[in-house]
């Protein structure tokens with residue numbers, strides 16, 4: 571069995587490492603603390619073509635394999651996870667449009683999304699429905715050649731820059747089961763009635779905004795219905811979340827690796843009782859356990875990604891990678907903080923940021939409990955097996 575990256579993937583990773591070392595690491599602490607938007611970093615991501623990660627080459631994107639996709643999020647999250655957020659839901663929605671969009675939607679949006687001229691996000695969650703997406707209240711009513719959308723979305727990453735923003739709506743609120751009446755509609759920025767209301771205050775994940783979005787009588791041409799057929803929205807979103815979970819799992823891996831790196835370096839520098847703290851067995855136990863968690867997470871993430879590259883449906887694999895890697899990130903951030911002693915609690919040390927960023931990985935793209943439900947369902951139904 572060969573878990574090594576191929577030459578192309580290794581070269582791609584080196585480009586990313588170089589970018590993160592040069593442009594993200596030096597500013598991450600200061601910009602994160604001040605809440606400054608990382609405009610210059612976004613510009614370089616544009617130049618590198620990273621907004622086109624999931625856009626097919628025929629539309630000007632990179633169309634990378636899933637392992638390279640995971641490497642992107644791992645490397646960026648090692649430097650600053652918030653920056654990975656700017657690419658995350660953008661990539662998911664590019665993938666949705668490329669996979670499910672009409673020819674017109676693809677040619678109208680994908681080239682500009684690939685170049686980063688346009689950006690996007692995904693609007694699923696509502697104040698009263700997150701896990702239970704079939705319980706959303708946003709409704710799109712057909713009116714001649716248009717839909718009129720009313721509802722409220724919350725926690726929408728990249729909302730201030732998204733154009734178009736794919737919005738999950740009910741086009742037939744009476745449908746049973748509810749998912750048969752759900753659709754995704756591409757809402758362009760500036761459409762009257764579409765308002766990004768406020769940035770939600772949050773523990774970490776700074777650098778990218780998470781907003782509440784109000785849709786009040788938003789009139790959108792019927793041609794903006796993703797794929798052109800009503801009732802497929804939930805199915806489209808669920809297929810996209812598979813990719814999204816690999817993205818979050820890879821970000822979690824990046825956080826876990828960074829926490830381990832910080833602990834390892836500190837254990838060699840900090841002295842107590844006349845010797846480096848890395849000489850104490852209690853510190854060694856933490857280093858060893860973190861290293862094992864990071865490597866196990868890495869294997870799961872690359873495995874899920876390469877299974878996806880092999881054309882398999884990977885709900886179970888992506889769910890396992892996401893749940894395990896995010897818990898490894900939380901474990902490593904806390905243990906790294908302990909290795910740092912009091913300094914680990916200081917905003918002047920990277921580990922404090924990692925500790926605030928890690929828990930989101932257990933929540934985003936479906937909570938870890940839901941991942942476990944997905945894994946168990948796949949196993950119990952026989953859709954997936956292990957061993």
Ligand SMILES: Cc1cc2nc3c(=O)[nH]c(=O)nc-3n(C[C@H](O)[C@H](O)[C@H](O)COP(=O)(O)OP(=O)(O)OC[C@H]3O[C@@H](n4cnc5c(N)ncnc54)[C@H](O)[C@@H]3O)c2cc1C
Nearest residue numbers: 692693694695699700701702725726727780935936937939
């Ligand atoms: C910083 C941030 C950024 C985000 N970005 C986006 C975004 O860009 N777009 C977007 O649409 N959403 C986004 N989200 C929302 C995110 O996807 C949801 O928060 C997440 O899916 C959970 O939904 P919820 O918050 O409504 O929790 P709830 O669904 O209310 O869940 C609460 C608890 O109940 C548990 N639970 C619920 N149902 C079940 C069940 N059937 N079985 C077992 N346990 C269950 C959950 O696991 C959880 O522990 C973001 C969230 C955050 C915090």
